[in-house]
Amino acid sequence: MLSRTADHLYWMARYSERAENLARLLDVTYQMSLVPHDAETERSNWNAIIALNSLQFAYAKRHDEVTATKVLHFMVRDETQPSSIYNCLRAARENARAVRGTLTAEMWETINETWLQLRDQSFDAICLGGIAAFFDWVKQRASLLRGAMFGTMLRDEAFQFIHLGALLERADNTARILDVKYHSLAGVQHGEADDLGEASDFYHWGALLRSVSAFEVYRKVYRDVITPERVAELLILREDLPRALHSCMEGIVRILGKVRNSRSDETVRRAGQLYAALRYARMDDIFARGLHAWLDDFIDAIGDLSARISDDFLVGGEPGEPTLP
Amino acid sequence: MTTLSFDEMHDADAKTRAHYAPFEAWARGLSPDVMARKRAEADLAFRRLGITFAVYGEEAGTERLIPFDTIPRIIPNAEWKTLRAGLKQRVKALNMFLDDIYNDQDILRAGRIPADEVLDNAQFRPEMKGFKVPNGIYAHIAGVDVVRAGAGEFYVLEDNLRVPSGVSYMLENRKMMMRLFPELFAQQKIAPVEHYPDLLLETLRAVAPAGVEDPTVVVMTPGAFNSAYFEHSFLAQQMGVELVEGRDLFIDHDAVYMRTTRGPRRVDVIYRRIDDDFLDPRAFRPDSLLGVPGLLKAYRAGRVTLCNAIGTGVADDKSIYPYVGEMVRFYLGEEPILNNVPTYRCREKDKLRHVLEHLSELVVKEVHGAGGYGMLVGPAATKAEIERFRAVLSAHPEKYIAQPTLALSTCPTYVESGIAPRHIDLRPFVLSGKEVSLVSGGLTRVALREGSLVVNSSQGGGTKDTWVLENGHA
Structure with a gap:
């Protein structure tokens, strides 16, 4: 398929996935803010969301204090903020529109309608309807798109590049959520060991799990109390949990194997290496290295893969191609 | 003026014409509520499907719906037969004219058209001289605008031979009518139009450069902000071919390639929806970023076919229009079937x-x-x-x-105050490849403002489904 088409499909999927993950994260942060806690914790929770997306600077330019309402507006409906849910869904739709002929009617209609509905809602209207209901709506629309994709699309290259974009974005997002949350939570955990501390631990780690739809999964897998180490293990090493890093990498390697071309050998090799590292990893080793350092490396490796995929498939230049004046 | 117009549905005594009788009987049995609901459903569906067009001069990326009217324009079979024969004849002559003026110029030497009218015309492309295009076809896709002034009295207003648009609305309007009122299509024999993309693909494949067994066809668009982008994308999808922009193509040794995820792939036929001026910055406008450098050279080398050919604008220019009848007589030795408007x-x-x-x-x-x-x-x-x-x-x-000023015919149309006659035209799409063909129908455009004769969508025009009744009807 055309490189430019693949590029649009890939970014459509990335933006759509990003909007969904953002909605999940904001949702649980909001839920968590309803659990009794001190003002400092609340502020640091909202701060974490801004930090997660490296938006401290952009936020500081618009707002002088960190409050739930301001962060929510900034991350949900701020039209001037490129990473807001509003702009992610707009970018997803713009990319889809550029290649709508490649999508099935069901997919295009889903993505177009999502945008049209969001476009007409002010932030006040969203809050009036309940911000939790809004996040549910974002998640439902994402599920609908995914359902339309898996249910209607020919398993051709278009499908592969959409899937590839979604998996790369998801791997990146899960790693970032884990990184930021783990450290803010681990800090809290070591501070106090009274009853309230443990109860709030449960809620906080539970919320993190919910942000990646893994709360029930945790229960099923471990049948035990929630501990930070197991949460990290679940989100990094499980091959059968769709949002775990291992599972994402498995998909990425499989898809790269299908779309590989004459230029992609090194990309395929690096993806395979990253996958093998996850497949044969032990949590002890990761903690010995330091979770933060390990996740940092992983996020960099995903960034490297993204850049290589872009070069190999999405730009479409050829080494032998004459350069045009 | 409005009162003098021929109405497609009613005769001068306000009686329903025979070919509209089944429709009117059906419509009478429909409550206004149901009709209002159906019209709202059509609006919603068009918006949800994203069948919109971008408007020039408004904020970039502004999309608007073209108003769709649920009352069809119906053409009796006998009238269509005449129209079809006239359209084929006309497009055949226009293609022969183009082939002639870019080669032997017989018609100019015979003095049937003043040479300066053609050769000094800004739309005449000297780059095309002395170069044979496949099958001698220049205007592979022609959108001929026809209006009716009276019973059986059709006039051609304009021959659009460059990049005529609107065919996607013809197809989507039909799909919408079948979705809203399936019973109408069960009751009456209405000629199908849905095979247009097939016919188009067949036409494009037929004019591939000589020697290409299994040609690769692409649709070339200026991009997502073009007013007809929906149509470009729609046609590419319907034909199952790639929709490319200039930046997706490059030229190597006079061959055209597209950049794909698997590396370069050869392109043989380009259905380009982009004007001559923007096709190749080396040959035409140097500031254009929409085209492909070197495309004209590849084209002249016979390595790729452009549809339509470069330089067709000289044949649909309004200054050449008065001579089309003369072309029919000169090249085909026939009398023109369709009238020209006196000019x-x-x-x-x-x-x-x-x-x-x-x-x-x-x-x-x-x-x-x-x-x-x-x-x-x-x-x-x-x-x-x-x-x-x-x-x-x-x-x-x-x-x-x-x-x-022709008294364009009118057709009953939904307007704010209810149903009222509004002026209409018709754009059938004539395809020329191995042979000349067209589907039975076209795009009917309607001027929604009372008394207005301007049907362009950019000027507030709407569209209607166009029915050609099969044999067995009046």
Whole structure:
């Protein structure tokens, strides 16, 4: 398929996935803010969301204090903020529109309608309807798109590049959520060991799990109390949990194997290496290295893969191609 | 003026014409509520499907729906047969004319058309001289605008031979009508139009460069912000071919390639929806980023076919239009089946005088204009508008032609106050590849403002489904 088409499909999927993950994260942060806690914790929770997306600077330019309402507006409906849910869904739709002929009617209609509905809602209207209901709506629309994709699309290259974009974005997002949350939570955990501390631990780690739809999964897998180490293990090493890093990498390697071309050998090799590292990893080793350092490396490796995929498939230049004046 | 127009549905005594009788009987049995609901459903569906067009001069990326009217325009079978024969004849002659003027120029030497009208025309492309295009076809896709003035009396207003658009609305309007009112299609035999993309693909494949067994066809668009982008994407999808932009293509040794995820892939036929001027920055406008450097050279080398060919604009220019009847006689030895609207060329002094004296009765059109901006509709214009045009016309008479105002036929149409007659035209799409063919139907455009004769979508026009009744009906 055309490189430019693949590029649009890939970014459509990335933006759509990003909007969904953002909605999940904001949702649980909001839920968590309803659990009794001190003002400092609340502020640091909202701060974490801004930090997660490296938006401290952009936020500081618009707002002088960190409050739930301001962060929510900034991350949900701020039209001037490129990473807001509003702009992610707009970018997803713009990319889809550029290649709508490649999508099935069901997919295009889903993505177009999502945008049209969001476009007409002010932030006040969203809050009036309940911000939790809004996040549910974002998640439902994402599920609908995914359902339309898996249910209607020919398993051709278009499908592969959409899937590839979604998996790369998801791997990146899960790693970032884990990184930021783990450290803010681990800090809290070591501070106090009274009853309230443990109860709030449960809620906080539970919320993190919910942000990646893994709360029930945790229960099923471990049948035990929630501990930070197991949460990290679940989100990094499980091959059968769709949002775990291992599972994402498995998909990425499989898809790269299908779309590989004459230029992609090194990309395929690096993806395979990253996958093998996850497949044969032990949590002890990761903690010995330091979770933060390990996740940092992983996020960099995903960034490297993204850049290589872009070069190999999405730009479409050829080494032998004459350069045009 | 409105009262004098021929109405497609009702005769002068307000009686329903025979070919509309089944429709009207059905419509009478429908409650206004149901109809209102169906119309709302159509609006919603068009928006949800994203069948919109971008509007020039408004904020970038502004999308608007073209109003769709649920009352169809119905053409009796016998009338369609005449129309079809006339359209084929006309497009055949136009293609022969193009082949001739870019090669032997017989028609000019025979003195049937003044040579300077053709050779000095801004739309004549010297780059195309002495170069044979596959099958001698230049205008592979032609959108011929036809209006009706009276019973059996059709006039061609304009031959669009460059990049005519609108066919996607023809197809989507039909799909919408079948979705809203399936019972109508069960009751009556209405000729299908849905195979148009198949016919188009067959046409494009038939004109591939000689020796190419299994040609790769692409649709080339200026991009997502073009007003007809929806149609470009729609046609590519319906034909199952790639939709490319200039930046997706490159040229190596006079062969055209597209950049794909698997590396370069050869392209044989380009259905380009982009004007001549923007095709190749080396040959035409150097500031254009939409085209492909070197495309003209590859084309002239016979390595790729462009549809339509470069330089077709000279045949659909308003200054050449008066000679189309002459082309039919010269190349085919036949009398033209379809009428031309009598046309005054303002560059001729006596004609100009006549035009200036009768401005309030005439339609004055710019010779190289398109889109209905540079025109005067005399009977509908204010005194000030006429005077403004008189000044422009006197200063540059060679840029204008004038025609009598035709009483375009009307068709009942939903408007705010209910149902009222509105003027319509018809754009059938004629395809020329191995042979000349067209589906039975076309795009009916309707001028939604009362009394208006301007049907362009950019000027507030709407569309209707167009039915050609199969044999067995009146």
